[in-house]
Amino acid sequence: MTEREVVIRLRGIRNEFGRQVVHEDLDLDVYRGEIIGVVGGSGTGKSVLLRTIAGLQKPTAGSVDVLGTDVLNADEDTRQKLENRWGVMFQDGALFSSLTVRENVEVPMRAIPGLDPQIRSDLADLKISMVGLQYLAGDKYPSELSGGMRKRAGLARALALDPDIVFLDEPTAGLDPIGAAAFDELIRDLSHSLGLTVFLVTHDLDTLHATCDRIAVLAERKVLVTGSMADMLKVEHPWVHEYFHGPRARAAVPDKTTKGD
Amino acid sequence: MTRDGNSAEVSVRLTEDAGTVHVAGALTIRSVTHLHNHLSKLDAEKVHHLDLSEVTRLDTAGAWALLEFRRRSTQTITVTGASSEAESLLRTVENVLPQPEEPPQRDTSFKAWLDRFGRRVFSGLMFLRALTAYLGIFLHRLARAMRHPSEFKFTSLVHHCEEVGFKAVPIVALMAFLIGVVLAFQGSTQLRQFGAEVFVVDLIAISVLRELGILLTAIIVAGRTASAFTAAIGSMKMREEIDAMRTLGLDPGMNLFVPRILALLIMLPILGLIANAAGLFGGALMAWIDLGISPAMFTTRLVEGTSVNHVFVGLVKAPVFAMIIGVVGCHAGMQVESNAESLGRMTSNAVVTAIFAVIVADAVFSIFFARIGI
Ligand SMILES: Nc1ncnc2c1ncn2[C@@H]1O[C@H](COP(=O)(O)OP(=O)(O)O)[C@@H](O)[C@H]1O
Ligand SMILES: [Mg+2]
Secondary structure, three states, X not given: XXXXXXXXXXXXXXXXXXXXEEEEEEEEEEEOOOEEEEEOOOOOOHHHHHHHHOOOOOOOEEEEEEOOEEHXXXXXXXXXXXXXXXXXXXXXXXXXXXXXXXXXXXXXXXXXXXXXXXXXXXXXXXXXXXXXXXXXXXXXXXXXXXXXXXHHHHHHHHOOOOOOEEEEEOOOOOOOHHHHHHHHHXXXXXXXXXXXXXXXXXXXXXXXXHHOOXXXXXXXXXXXXXXXXXXXXXXXXXXXXXXHHOHHHHHHOOOOOOOOO | OOOOOOOOOOOOEEEEEOOXXXXXXXXXXXXXXXXXXXXXXXXXXXXXXXXXXXXXXXXXXXXXXXXXXXXXXXXXXXXXXXXXXXXXXXXXXXXXXXXXXXXXXXXXXXXXXXXXXXXXXXXXXHHHHHHHHHHHHHHHHHHHHHHOHHHOOHHHHHHHHHHHOHHHHHHHHHHHHHHHHHHHHHHHHHHHOOOOHHHHHHHHHHHHHHHHHHHHHHHHHHHHHHHHHHHHHHHHHHOOHHXXXXXXXXXXXXXXXXXXXXXXXXXXXXXXXXXXXXXXHHXXXXXHHHHOOOHHHHHHHHHHHOOOHHHHHHHHHHHHHHHHHHHHHHHHHHOOOOOHHHHHHHHHHHHHHHHHHXXXXXXXXXXXXXXHOO
16 A cells, blocks of 8 residues: 555644633544544543534634645635535434435435436435345334434435545444444445545444554544554553553453454 | 546446447446436347446446446346446445335225224324323322322422413413403494493403403413423433433322422412403403493492302313313323424424313313303
């Protein structure tokens, strides 16, 4: 692999709410095609970081470059184009409750000029099937789905336009271990076959271990370290050490110094 | 496969020679309608190869269109010239191509209609049964509270009395005052034709005291309070607070229903009295302005001509209305499921049901009092 293309480049990001500084001088690079897992304690600003990159939160300082576009200073048109090239899956799916799952997935497709409604509906069915939902789930309303199904439906909507990047905020939180493992596998598969870059915020060590190519640790208001699971195990920082060597970590990362396949 | 997203290219070129279809261009969601239409004009049976060597970009929409075309043929169509990414994408999409399942047919025969009708009626009856059960729970817990006053939350009762009663006084009084004004105005125009202006006092007194005062108060309270009960209990239900209460040995009936319904039972008659007073005041004012019936004359006529029975007939309905509103509101709150939509749905259901039930009860009372001749 030569000269990996950087798809997300953050430089000197600063986010603050009132007097609370969440990020300060934060740098991060995300490469094309990788699955990057962002970890950190509760309230360290993982969700805020995701929202910053996706343009939902304006940082007080710093620059955000996504797919070669300066997100913060782009005009309306460029931003619109860019938004079609990324998909966001919010916690619990954030589906529109008045629309069926199929209609939810069709929402982003409606922006495509000249797309035949029948084809649009067929493509939505394809996306629904792609995330492992049953065909009939397309006719259901979000309130009729279980938590895991809603997440899958949220992912289907995020994938509607074949984005280059998907942002996932705690995709496996609140799922049972089997459901979570299935979701991990789904993310891996889709990333592989669609060439997706995945920006994944998670608390789940199993997810990190099973899906992520690279891990970024958020602590002390910045990205403290990035690297593979093996690199993380060598980090001396107390929080990072506790996180990757604690009792739960030992269960998720069985005695290995190198990351298994 | 290049992935430059700003390619606004929507045209694909198809050429066919000797069983091979050459596809060129960017096969993306933007061009898929075009591609699909082109492919559907071809006879799939005569095609043996799909040549993708000139495809600049392929996404899942493009892959879907190619695979749909391939699926139409009974023979195998081989794909040639695809990049390795395109091949892997085609494989992925092929594995998940949805197989349409027949949605359950909706039966439209008379029998099915009868079946649905029967179910509706049955669920209506079950709803009435459930309301009766809630009334039973309320009465039982109330009796228990009387025997064991220590279990009863007196502060909670006071709080709800303030919420449902005290805070409703301005709106109820204003509404009744305006009703009195309207009655006097309408009555005077009609009665003046017969020179019977003075009977406007009887008209106002009887309609306000007997019917309108308490009925309209109940409707306003139903709108304000039934919805508030449902929203409060429903959001507790949604966040599993009710279940938590149960596991802690706190009975929802005793802690949630009794203070609320009891507060309504106490406050609705008082609100009814306030409405009566405000209605008579509005009527008297209008009678004075419009017909020159002085307040003194209005009072004399009121005391002489109106039996106290009317006040009784009006106020005796208040506890029944209070019970209806309270039980409907609490019951609807307990039906809320764990999602926000059901909270909204049940809240508006509660208001509609409570108002409807109050009006039905009022009609039953009217017939009853007419029969016994009060
Ligand atoms: N809109 C907001 N207004 C004020 N403070 C916020 C807002 N959003 C997030 N925060 C604060 O920023 C911090 C980081 O939040 P978040 O990114 O949600 O944490 P997490 O890492 O658990 O996802 C928290 O302390 C939170 O209180
Ligand atoms: Mg978060």
